[in-house]
Every structure is written in C-alpha cells, then in structure tokens.
Amino acid sequence: MSNDIPLALYFHWPYCLSKCPYCDFNSHVAASVDHERWRKAYRAEIETLHHQFPDRVISSVFFGGGTPSLMEAHTIAQITGDIARLWGLGDDVEVTLEANPTSTEAAKFADFKAAGINRVSIGVQALNDPDLKALGRHHSAAEALEAVAIARRLFERFSFDLIYTRSGHTLKAWEAELRAALPHADGGHMSLYQLTIEAGTQFQTLYDSGRLTIPEDDLAAQFYDLTAAVMEDAGMPAYEISNYAKAGQESRHNLAYWTYADYAGIGPGAHGRLTFYGGPNAQDAQAAAAHTRIATRAHKAPDIWLKTILDVPQGSTAGAPASAPYSAFQNPEILTPLMQFEEMMMMGLRLRRGVDLDAVHARTGIDPKDHLNHAAIAALCADGYITQNGTIIALTAKGMPVLNAVLRAILL
Numbered sequence: 165m166s167n168d169i170p171l172a173l174y175f176h177w178p179y180c181l182s183k184c185p186y187c188d189f190n191s192h193v194a195a196s197v198d199h200e201r202w203r204k205a206y207r208a209e210i211e212t213l214h215h216q217f218p219d220r221v222i223s224s225v226f227f228g229g230g231t232p233s234l235m236e237a238h239t240i241a242q243i244t245g246d247i248a249r250l251w252g253l254g255d256d257v258e259v260t261l262e263a264n265p266t267s268t269e270a271a272k273f274a275d276f277k278a279a280g281i282n283r284v285s286i287g288v289q290a291l292n293d294p295d296l297k298a299l300g301r302h303h304s305a306a307e308a309l310e311a312v313a314i315a316r317r318l319f320e321r322f323s324f325d326l327i328y329t330r331s332g333h334t335l336k337a338w339e340a341e342l343r344a345a346l347p348h349a350d351g352g353h354m355s356l357y358q359l360t361i362e363a364g365t366q367f368q369t370l371y372d373s374g375r376l377t378i379p380e381d382d383l384a385a386q387f388y389d390l391t392a393a394v395m396e397d398a399g400m401p402a403y404e405i406s407n408y409a410k411a412g413q414e415s416r417h418n419l420a421y422w423t424y425a426d427y428a429g430i431g432p433g434a435h436g437r438l439t440f441y442g443g444p445n446a447q448d449a450q451a452a453a454a455h456t457r458i459a460t461r462a463h464k465a466p467d468i469w470l471k472t473i474l475d476v477p478q479g480s481t482a483g484a485p486a487s488a489p490y491s492a493f494q495n496p497e498i499l500t501p502l503m504q505f506e507e508m509m510m511m512g513l514r515l516r517r518g519v520d521l522d523a524v525h526a527r528t529g530i531d532p533k534d535h536l537n538h539a540a541i542a543a544l545c546a547d548g549y550i551t552q553n554g555t556i557i558a559l560t561a562k563g564m565p566v567l568n569a570v571l572r573a574i575l576l
C-alpha cells in the first residue's frame with residue numbers, strides 16, 4: 165500500500181569545530197570522534213527504517229548538523245550506498261550536504277561529490293571578517309567565496325547562507341553585502357536568515373546584560389522588506405520565509421517538511437514524520453483503511469544516541485534488524501488528526517504559495533471551519549498580514565516575519 169510514496173531522509177551530524185555564540189542547534193564540540201562507530205550507527209538505523217518502510221521511493225537526502233562537512237566522505241558513501249541498495253537512489257534525487265567554508269572542508273567537496281552528494285549548502289553567513297569573527301566563525305570572507313567558487317565548479321546546484329540584522333548592521337551595509345553576494349549565487353538558491361537571540365546561547369547572555377544589541381523589531385522588518393525586494397529584483401524571490409530561489413531551484417528536501425510529506429530523521433535529536441498507510445499493524449480491511457502518522461525524535465545527546473543504537477544486548481533482536489528495539493523509530497508518538505491539522509497549517513504557511521485549506525481537510529479529516537478563527541483571518545487580511553484566495557491562505561511579505569503571531573491568532 166505504500167509503494168511509490170516518497171520519503172525524504174535526514175541525517176544529523178552533531179559535531180562542530182566550536183560552538184557559534186548565536187547557535188541553539190543540537191551541535192557539540194568533541195575532542196575526538198570515532199567515525200567508524202558513527203558509520204555503523206547510521207547504517208543500523210537505515211536498516212531499521214527500511215525494515216518498517218521497505219516500499220518507499222527516496223525523494224531527497226539531506227546531511228545537516230552540526231557541521232556535516234566534518235564527516236568522512238567514506239561515511240557519506242556508505243550511507244548513500246546503503247540507500248541505493250535498499251530502496252534505490254536515482255541520479256535525479258537531491259542529495260544535499262551542509263558545509264562550512266573553511267579551506268579544509270572545501271578541499272573535501274570533490275570527495276563528497278564522489279560519495280553521492282549533488283548539492284551543497286554553504287554557511288557563508290557574512291562577507292566581512294570582523295562580523296565573521298563576531299559570529300564565532302572559523303572562516304574568512306575570502307575563504308568563504310573560494311568555497312562557493314569550488315562548489316560552483318563541482319555542483320550544478322548549490323546554495324549559501326547569510327545572516328542579517330547582526331550587531332551594528334545597517335540597511336545600507338546589508339544591501340551592499342547582499343548585492344555583492346548575488347553574482348556568486350548562480351546556483352539559484354540562497355538562505356537569508358535574520359539573527360535572533362535564542363535561549364541558552366552565548367549571545368543571549370550578552371544581550372541580556374546589554375553588551376550586545378541587534379536591530380529591534382521595526383528595523384528588523386525593514387531589513388526583511390529590503391531583502392525581499394533585492395532578491396525579487398534578482399529573480400530569486402522568497403519561496404519560504406528565509407529561502408530564496410530561482411524557479412526550479414528550491415530545496416526539494418526542505419519542501420518535504422513544509423508540504424508535510426514523510427521524512428525520516430536519523431542521528432541525535434533528529435525528528436521524523438512518517439505515515440503508516442493501513443496502520444502500523446493492519447490486520448483487517450478497516451485497519452488497512454486507516455492512516456497513522458507518527459512523530460519520531462531520536463535521543464539528543466550524541467553519546468547516548470550512539471550507545472542506544474549500537475549496544476544491543478545479545479538475543480534481543482530475533483527476526484528484526486540488530487538495532488530495532490533501540491531505534492528512534494520505536495515508541496513513536498502517534499499524531500492525532502488535530503495535531504496533524506495544526507502542523508500542516510504551521511508548516512504550509514511558511515511557504516509563499518500558502519496552504520490550501522481543502523488539502524488540509526482532505527489530509528487530516530479536520531474541517532478548517534471548526535478549528536480556525538475566521539474573524540481573526542478577516543482582520544489579518546484587512547491589516548495586510550495574510551491573503552485569502554478561495555481556500556488558499558498565504559502570508560504577505562508583511563506577515564512573513566510574524567508567522568508565530570499569525571498562527572496564535574488564527575488557530576483555535
């Protein structure tokens with residue numbers, strides 16, 4: 165019943181050279197990493213996932229982190245090899261690696277390509293050295309542009325990230341920086357993030373004590389509008405809140421999240437959303453008609469994740485892949501229709517094209533009439549934060565930076 169249903173695969177590599185002061189991702193600094201153990205653990209999880217979802221068509225693969233460009237290319241090659249052996253991996257399937265642009269990592273791009281990577285997403289973040297230093301980055305602006313140049317030579321598709329609303333950032337400086345970046349962006353995709361102060365980060369401590377300031381909301385909104393206008397002019401309009409692309413160059417993997425398709429998360433802290441068509445243990449016609457959507461989340465701590473995947477007691481796994489009882493895919497949370505409805509709204513509204521309420525209704529069985537605040541929708545339309553065109557609700561450029569407030573207002 166699940167033949168031909170797409171499945172996106174995410175692999176999380178949790179290590180970085182150091183912790184950037186603004187970062188709240190699941191990233192860690194380790195004195196040493198046993199790459200062989202990591203290879204084994206990823207491969208065991210792939211086997212377990214295949215055991216549960218053998219008939220899927222792999223639609224994209226994404227290596228994120230952390231800094232996955234610190235992985236050994238051999239690890240990537242074994243993972244892509246396993247995927248190809250178990251499900252098949254067509255040449256046209258997007259296989260992305262997030263990379264930091266130090267010269268050491270850029271020198272590995274050719275090996276990553278040979279290992280099956282066909283798209284890189286490079287964390288450039290800023291185009292001047294003082295700001296890169298303030299962001300805790302290990303590369304210089306020149307190194308970053310050299311890494312982008314290597315990516316351009318090797319990969320048909322690539323993207324790079326910049327961060328704006330940095331401390332002391334002005335609209336004029338950002339416009340000049342963005343325009344200087346554009347000639348390097350002929351991969352057709354850029355991710356442009358607004359710097360935000362995240363709980364538990366070094367920047368939060370500095371911000372709370374008044375030693376760090378960043379542009380406040382009104383000015384940040386002007387940065388957002390400026391970014392959108394420059395990118396629109398350049399033929400790479402926003403297709404999501406922070407992502408800009410030429411038509412056809414959108415990240416297929418990230419679209420799987422935003423369109424609420426199935427994706428599996430492998431590695432510490434990785435999330436997944438998976439649908440059992442027919443239910444996990446369908447025995448009869450009624451059960452077979454049911455769709456059960458589950459949420460998975462792997463243990464966040466790298467060492468514990470490795471241990472739970474690899475240290476399987478003898479005799480506990482008869483008839484199943486060796487890691488099965490300890491896998492992230494065991495004991496998932498079952499998502500109720502209402503939870504799915506809310507997630508589809510949250511993810512779909514990130515996209516510029518918006519979310520089709522009829523599709524949400526058909527998918528979840530939840531009638532939007534009963535679970536959306538229609539007075540709030542009308543007010544937000546009147547104030548220019550969202551538009552409603554038939555059954556499609558979409559954020560405007562004004563609404564994009566305040567998605568969370570819009571969601572709070574419209575979800576009952």
Ligand code: SF4
Pocket residue numbers: 179180181182183184187188189191229230231264287
């Ligand atoms: S390199 Fe990326 S994941 Fe690692 S600490 Fe810096 S921002 Fe976070």
